[in-house]
Amino acid sequence: MKVPYNYLPYEFCDVEEIIDEWRVLIKTTEFTIGRYVTSFENKFASYLGVSHCVATNNGTDALILALKSLGIGSGDEVITVTNTFYATVGAIVAVGAKPVFVDSDDRYQIDAAKVSSAITDNTKAVIPVHWAGASPNIHKIQEICSSAGIYMVEDACMGIGATLNGKRAGTFGKVNAFSMHPLKSLNVMGDGGMVVTNDDEIATWIRKYRNHGMSDRNHIDFWGVNMRLQPLQAVVASRGLDEIEGVVKKRNLNAEILDIGLSDLGSNVTIPERKKGFVETYALYMALFDQRECLREHLTKHGIETRIHYPIPLHLQAAAKSLHYKVGDFPVSERQAQQLITIPVHQYIDDQQLGYTIGKIHEFYKQ
Numbered sequence: 348m349k350v351p352y353n354y355l356p357y358e359f360c361d362v363e364e365i366i367d368e369w370r371v372l373i374k375t376t377e378f379t380i381g382r383y384v385t386s387f388e389n390k391f392a393s394y395l396g397v398s399h400c401v402a403t404n405n406g407t408d409a410l411i412l413a414l415k416s417l418g419i420g421s422g423d424e425v426i427t428v429t430n431t432f433y434a435t436v437g438a439i440v441a442v443g444a445k446p447v448f449v450d451s452d453d454r455y456q457i458d459a460a461k462v463s464s465a466i467t468d469n470t471k472a473v474i475p476v477h478w479a480g481a482s483p484n485i486h487k488i489q490e491i492c493s494s495a496g497i498y499m500v501e502d503a504c505m506g507i508g509a510t511l512n513g514k515r516a517g518t519f520g521k522v523n524a525f526s527m528h529p530l531k532s533l534n535v536m537g538d539g540g541m542v543v544t545n546d547d548e549i550a551t552w553i554r555k556y557r558n559h560g561m562s563d564r565n566h567i568d569f570w571g572v573n574m575r576l577q578p579l580q581a582v583v584a585s586r587g588l589d590e591i592e593g594v595v596k597k598r599n600l601n602a603e604i605l606d607i608g609l610s611d612l613g614s615n616v617t618i619p620e621r622k623k624g625f626v627e628t629y630a631l632y633m634a635l636f637d638q639r640e641c642l643r644e645h646l647t648k649h650g651i652e653t654r655i656h657y658p659i660p661l662h663l664q665a666a667a668k669s670l671h672y673k674v675g676d677f678p679v680s681e682r683q684a685q686q687l688i689t690i691p692v693h694q695y696i697d698d699q700q701l702g703y704t705i706g707k708i709h710e711f712y713k714q
């Protein structure tokens with residue numbers, strides 16, 4: 348049996364309706380911003396329950412825009428977690444600020460209890476990441492940020508469809524970022540992103556900066572850039588948003604089957620706590636496994652594709668050299684990096700494939 352990690356061939360096996368919509372779009376020749384992008388922005392805003400959504404060409408740019416819109420730049424420090432996708436930190440560096448890392452907790456999320464001690468006089472923001480589509484203790488981090496007088500910027504790139512006690516991920520911070528990369532819960536056929544905020548002034552600035560700083564065709568208010576979402580992708584994203592609840596529901600059902608099936612393996616397998624009242628997107632289904640490399644080989648041999656997110660925590664990457672971190676600085680992340688496996692949990696995996704995966708993991712530890 349095959350248990351594929353990549354779901355895109357299934358998701359996009361029938362694209363006739365999308366292509367039909369594209370034909371109409373192409374006739375309008377509205378290839379930059381225009382009604383398709385605006386209508387998706389409005390739809391996303393009402394889905395989240397926020398005032399402003401500005402669509403960008405990817406999640407990295409959404410993060411850069413978020414930080415820039417808050418005036419964060421050279422000389423500033425921004426706190427984030429050491430196990431996230433490169434772009435969280437890349438965005439901090441791209442605006443000229445200095446990334447400051449915090450360890451993860453047992454749920455692979457930024458450890459809220461360790462945020463306060465990372466704050467200095469230069470700290471301007473904390474970026475909690477909804478890593479894997481689960482959520483950190485946003486409420487606690489929000490409290491810390493407001494009492495320190497700094498911003499919270501959520502990296503909700505994997506979190507479209509996640510909720511915390513009924514409120515959507517990416518609606519807590521001052522300005523927040525989402526991605527619609529093919530491997531996120533809501534995905535397009537290429538790149539896409541979104542910045543969201545409830546602040547009118549910030550939204551106006553973001554909208555202009557994304558589009559060269561233009562107030563109209565012949566006038567610019569300041570120097571901006573081009574970070575616009577492609578209308579062709581807005582069509583795909585809009586359809587994806589119609590499906591997102593079903594996708595997240597199926598992923599949650601699959602994750603629950605894996606959680607239960609792997610719960611009797613004692614100390615060989617550690618499944619993270621599933622917080623009551625939090626809905627995860629399961630962009631990634633991760634757990635800690637003893638003898639990781641051998642287990643992965645066993646699973647690969649039996650047609651089960653897995654990944655590791657990621658084998659090297661960010662503070663130990665060559666890119667982080669000038670920050671002078673060392674092995675042992677973030678022991679929780681470092682241990683997780685050595686034991687994590689990401690298992691297919693997507694909406695095209697059925698009960699049989701899940702049972703097969705669970706069976707093969709049991710088989711390995713019985714040997």
Ligand SMILES: *Cc1c(COP(=O)(O)O)cnc(C)c1O
Nearest residue numbers: 405406407432434435504526528
């Ligand atoms: C994917 C991702 C990003 C970057 O999004 P892109 O659309 O690929 O630029 C940033 N942060 C996290 C946590 C992500 O998962």
